[in-house]
Amino acid sequence: MRADTTERDDTIARMYLNEHSYDDIARQLGLTRNQVAGVCHRRGLKRPPKLPVISEAEQAERAIDQRDLDILCDVKEGHSRRDIARHWGVSESFVTRLVQEARTAA
Numbered sequence: 001m002r003a004d005t006t007e008r009d010d011t012i013a014r015m016y017l018n019e020h021s022y023d024d025i026a027r028q029l030g031l032t033r034n035q036v037a038g039v040c041h042r043r044g045l046k047r048p049p050k051l052p053v054i055s056e057a058e059q060a061e062r063a064i065d066q067r068d069l070d071i072l073c074d075v076k077e078g079h080s081r082r083d084i085a086r087h088w089g090v091s092e093s094f095v096t097r098l099v100q101e102a103r104t105a106a
Contacts, residue, residue, distance in 0.1 A: 012039045017047065071095060072102055
């Protein structure tokens with residue numbers, strides 16, 4: 001393989017991994033879309049899946065939901081409600097209410 005081909009392929013790989021489309025890369029390098037696709041395929045390049053953007057409010061809500069599930073697991077494991085409340089920084093009545101809500105939801 002020639003050095004200029006290696007450099008070209010490295011450029012294609014770098015651009016592809018930086019979210020450029022086949023068409024953009026081909027246009028900038030004076031190639032066809034299929035040439036770019038072939039290089040990416042031969043190199044086994046795959047873009048990481050795009051993760052959904054989660055708002056801070058949604059992240060906070062998920063953290064609270066996870067905490068509540070952890071509290072319920074502690075109850076199921078047989079820990080006292082007093083110890084659970086102290087560990088998680090909530091009141092015993094909160095733990096009791098959470099258990100009651102879980103029972104009615106089931």
